Amino acid sequence: MSGSPVNLDAETEGVEAVLALGSNLGDRRALIRQGIADIDDLTAVSVVAASSLIDSVAVKLDGVDPDAPGYLNAVVIVHTTLPPHDLLRAVNDIEDEHGRVRVERWGDRTLDIDIITYGTAVVNDERLTLPHPEAWQRDFVLAPWLEIDPLASLPGYGDVRELLAQTTHEATPTGEGS
Numbered sequence: 001m002s003g004s005p006v007n008l009d010a011e012t013e014g015v016e017a018v019l020a021l022g023s024n025l026g027d028r029r030a031l032i033r034q035g036i037a038d039i040d041d042l043t044a045v046s047v048v049a050a051s052s053l054i055d056s057v058a059v060k061l062d063g064v065d066p067d068a069p070g071y072l073n074a075v076v077i078v079h080t081t082l083p084p085h086d087l088l089r090a091v092n093d094i095e096d097e098h099g100r101v102r103v104e105r106w107g108d109r110t111l112d113i114d115i116i117t118y119g120t121a122v123v124n125d126e127r128l129t130l131p132h133p134e135a136w137q138r139d140f141v142l143a144p145w146l147e148i149d150p151l152a153s154l155p156g157y158g159d160v161r162e163l164l165a166q167t168t169h170e171a172t173p174t175g176e177g178s
């Protein structure tokens, strides 16, 4: 996979990271909007762009599950000087504040926040995988990302527009801002 190790200048200059939010329990709209506001309120993180909201079918370990409550998704681009593991901890704290309970790894959740990319960094350890290993095939990540960055590229996988064209396009825009 191409890409570069974590930029050692990140702490001083900052990097752009792409975060994906999803919710399929509770007041999904309010949770996504509050999640974005909470991300923007983090120390050393600012939201540069936020996509509109899209609807998607739940994805479980065995594939899409039309019987599970559907998801509302959004993607944000942030500028941050936090190192990637600190960013992960910070977004995990936001998930926890909103009552997400990790009963099963692919289970329903009030608010899920994934780090899709952190600059062009490639990370593979027990806590963090970057770029997010499923992002390349998730239309509910690729479509809102493309909306806010028409030239988006997923390090190691390529052009987001081309990746999106290869998905089944099951996610549907709500037409609502985030």
Ligand code: AMP
Pocket: 088, 102, 104, 105, 106, 112, 113, 114, 115, 116, 126, 127, 128, 129, 130, 131, 132, 133
């Ligand atoms: P999930 O329940 O699917 O959201 O998985 C959450 C776990 O995945 C967390 O405990 C993270 O340590 C781990 N993880 C690995 N890579 C990532 C990533 N790029 N973004 C968010 N969580 C990640």
